[in-house]
Amino acid sequence: PTVFVLNGPNLNLLGTREPEIYGSDTLDDIAGRLEDRARELGLAVDLRQSNHEGHLIDWLHEAQAEDAKTVILNAGAFTHTSVALHDAIKAITVPVIEVHLSNPSARESFRRRSFIAPVARGTIAGFGALGYQLALDAAARL
Numbered sequence: 663p664t665v666f667v668l669n670g671p672n673l674n675l676l677g678t679r680e681p682e683i684y685g686s687d688t689l690d691d692i693a694g695r696l697e698d699r700a701r702e703l704g705l706a707v708d709l710r711q712s713n714h715e716g717h718l719i720d721w722l723h724e725a726q727a728e729d730a731k732t733v734i735l736n737a738g739a740f741t742h743t744s745v746a747l748h749d750a751i752k753a754i755t756v757p758v759i760e761v762h763l764s765n766p767s768a769r770e771s772f773r774r775r776s777f778i779a780p781v782a783r784g785t786i787a788g789f790g791a792l793g794y795q796l797a798l799d800a801a802a803r804l
């Protein structure tokens with residue numbers, strides 16, 4: 663069983679991007695740890711990143727077509743803007759776990775609205791890179 667781990671805009675810059683908010687781990691560091699944990703759980707992870715909204719939508723459709731077990735989604739700033747991602751999650755039956763490194767509720771008011779949260783199975787936010795591993799553990803138990 664495969665868990666898709668989809669990452670949105672600016673997350674390719676993890677490690678150097680506002681490290682006081684997002685930590686110093688790169689997306690490759692996160693991917694490496696997820697792969698180790700996935701192996702222990704008997705899962706495979708397929709981690710991807712794009713700065714383009716349409717790619718994320720295509721990958722959600724692909725998760726459904728390929729019968730992925732779960733999608734872990736950090737949609738970055740599209741979280742707060744994208745009706746199209748909201749609709750794509752609604753259109754598939756694969757459960758989606760929303761992840762954020764930071765705690766958007768504790769930041770600027772424009773980050774308080776999530777278009778993902780109402781259609782996600784659940785949300786993990788504020789635990790930095792650890793959040794991805796918590797989400798993978800949750801995925802294994804769903």
Ligand code: DQA
Binds near residue numbers: 766
């Ligand atoms: C983020 C939070 C978003 O508000 C922000 O736009 C990001 C990263 C996080 O992981 O904390 O790009 O999704």
